[in-house]
Amino acid sequence: MKFWNRFRLRSRGNRLEGDLTDEIRLHRELLREEFERDGMPAVEAARAAARQFGNAGAAADLSRDEWAFPRFDAIAKDVRFALRLMLRHPLLTGAAVLTVAFGVGANTAILSILETVLLNPLGMRHTERIMAARVHVDRLHMKNAPNSATDFRDVQTMTDVFSLVSAAEGRVWTYDNGGEAVRMLGRAVTPEFFAVFDAAPAAGHFFSASDTNAVVLSYSMWQSQFGGDPNIAGRSVNFDGKPYRITGVAPRNFRYPADVSAYSLLTVTPARIAQGRGNNMNMTVLARLRAGVTPQQAIERVRRFSQAQQAADTDEGRDLAKSGYGLDLTPFADFVAGDLRSPLWLLWAAALVVLVTGCANVAGLLLTRSSGRRKEIAIRLSLGATRWQIVRQLLLESLLMGAAGGVAGLAMAKLGVSLVTRASVPGKQLLELVVLDNRMLLYGLGLAMASSLLFGLVPAIQLLRDSQAAVMVRSRRRWFQDAFVVAEVGGAFVLLVMTGLLLRSLWTVQQIQPGFDARNVTTAYYTKPANDPGFERRLKTSLQSAPGVESAALVYPVPFTQGGLTSSFRIRNRERTPGEPEWHGEAYFVTPEYFGTLRIPILAGRNFAETDDEKAPTACIIDCKMADRFFPHQDPLGQEIGMYKGWARIVGVAATVRADGLEEETRPVVYYPLPQIPFFKTAAALVRSPGPAGNLIRETVRRTNPSVPVYDVLSMEERIAEKLGIRRVLAGLLAIFGGISLLLATIGIYGVIAQVVAERTQEIGVRIALGARPGQILGQFLGHGLRSAGLGIALGGVATFAIQKWISGLLYQVKAFDWLTIAAALAAILIVLLVAVWWPARRASRIDPQIALRYE
């Protein structure tokens, strides 16, 4: 009520002031007239009226106070004062704002990514009750492999821990988008799939087991292709030219998998289950935990299940035990995040280190400045300012800096997120979904406010103490500052070591030669047309004759996408020795030009020829690794292996290449002629040409058969770079973070020593006058700086040791506690800090005692 009245009165603005003035003037006039009526002369009457009225100015002032919002006005005054101070120290203010901005920006951007990728996968809610089953085969060094139908059945039997179990597998459809053939990713899912996610349809309903040929559209497909038609249920959509009945639409926030357009019904037949474990591993089994069951209990349950399977005294049990086959259970969030998991946590930790060291630095700077304000504070206190007013003033200053830094930081985060969504790394479909939502903005601002309170409170407390007990506490303040420097140096050291480790790994990996010439090669996938048997031959011929093309080949799959197709194989007239695990190799399906186009040498025998076609007996080429491992003391040529389509005769031996990643040793490889193994729906064109050939491939495919969609067009070098993407991005970002924290530490340590020198100028002058040598003075201050630095480095070393297990998964042929890297980081940090300390220390040693003694 009071507040509102004040506000109302105030909102009338200047009239209030005018009213009061008019009113007071009238009052005094009436008084004067009263006195004149009593017979006083005019001059006398005016004086008497003034006396009677009292102090008009004071009356007006007191009246004004009644309307005012006292607290609000005081704060407004403080804000104005703080802004003036900030503008008077633009360098300090700029440094503080930038530091906060960077810390907050990096943290907010990284947390946004963490949120989308890890904490709240794909923006879906309540996924913490969902677990993904994966397969591991120890003898093949296989981890996180997809499931077979038999695994699905196995998980279904564990009804004590799971209430719902679903299976899903990928589908690739060709969709006619207004005359243009588009490749569309789909997912075939069992009817329980949506229930596992506890999802409700955005329109229509989800299908049941009896709805054959039914599809559920993704929300984005519904919007883009059907305009969000609410009566979508019952309409039909063509995939691969086959009509599917739409039963409903997945909810808007349902984005698993991230790039899927529609879900069709998956029926897991008994025949498929009978194929057994390890065969046809295309499925992802997702299960919902039964109420009251913890993820840990379920994980343990699945582990026991796999152990029991291996221990079973049957042929199958012995087989599983021999190959080390078993199921793993992973929380859905970890399953989705995959390889992005540890890099993201690492980056977040690094960004926090930067923010904290940044805060320490700003606190140090403010502390330095505040020593110059001791007089001001003392005067204000003696004039009657309360402690709270002083603290409020100081905190307000840092909060204003924090707010400015926070806003700038959010702008940086916005920029950072838009950069990240374009990063080219495995798992980029996930990153494309990252947005900076309101909660993240709130987090960023909160972080900025918290950090400004942090760096504002210390100087405020210190100043108040200072103003009470003069010189004695100075050493205490320095203690604070030394602690900040220790923290900064420690943080910088940790980040430098990490950066070093990652850079060494990146460098080591980049030194590895894949064994083929990746330059000037463009690759593009296409979907094979259904009723066009001569398509691939025509496509190859027109690619080869296209202008600018040196050579062209067809292949499935392309190196550096997913790796060859892993399969077990047999060798004619040879039995496995007892106890030897199954033989496994990777298969690639290629046309004869493949080896020439990638410049992979054929070391023995012959290349494939055009005559190795559908009608000819199956041929194959093995790589050196396979020849060395399986035919060490004999000629592999003419031997026969069985992997795809019966026995295939080995006609040649090719050099070994790394085709799945520079870091991984490849498994033995078998090449088959592409025309002889027509099982796969997709293949890729591989073109060597001086310039990029993406458009050429697209155009040629369209001319050859317009119903064939082309997708995933990338140069070979881009594919290799993408595999290195995480390493590059991580090393790059950590290098930036490390550089910034080193800079902060440098500024911090410089500031402390410079201030100590300034405070002790007189003392130093006296000592020099009494005969101290400049070297002694220099040594003393160098020692002071290096002591804090040394402590920081020691603490950083301990921290590095503590977090090494985090980072070891991201390293390649570098140990997490790598002495060379640690020594390099140590040398770098010591040199930089020595320079930072040397400057003020040398100034101290050159102080002229004459000037110093007069110095105040």
Next chain:
Amino acid sequence: MGTTNPEFLKGTLDMLILRTLSRGPNHGYGIALHIRRLSQEAFKVGEGSLYPALQRLLVNGWVKAEWGVTDTNRKARVYQITAAGRKQLDAEVRDFDMVLAAIARVMEGA
């Protein structure tokens, strides 16, 4: 300024103004005049201190003000007591009576 303790006056002045206005709307000078006459010039206080009190009453919503014309045909700001003001006056008078009665009892008992 008079010698009377201003802190004591603050509350009393509010009450006196409300009491004056309860007889009918009046302008600042009129209120001062009325209080001066009735108290027989006992309050030797500058009439200026009336204005902060009037602002306080306005802010509390106990009086409202409008520009009007005096008997002598001059423009003046006329104050009028509100319903809330009357209630406040009643409460203050009651408190005042209680205090007076208490003081009286103490003084008689002594």
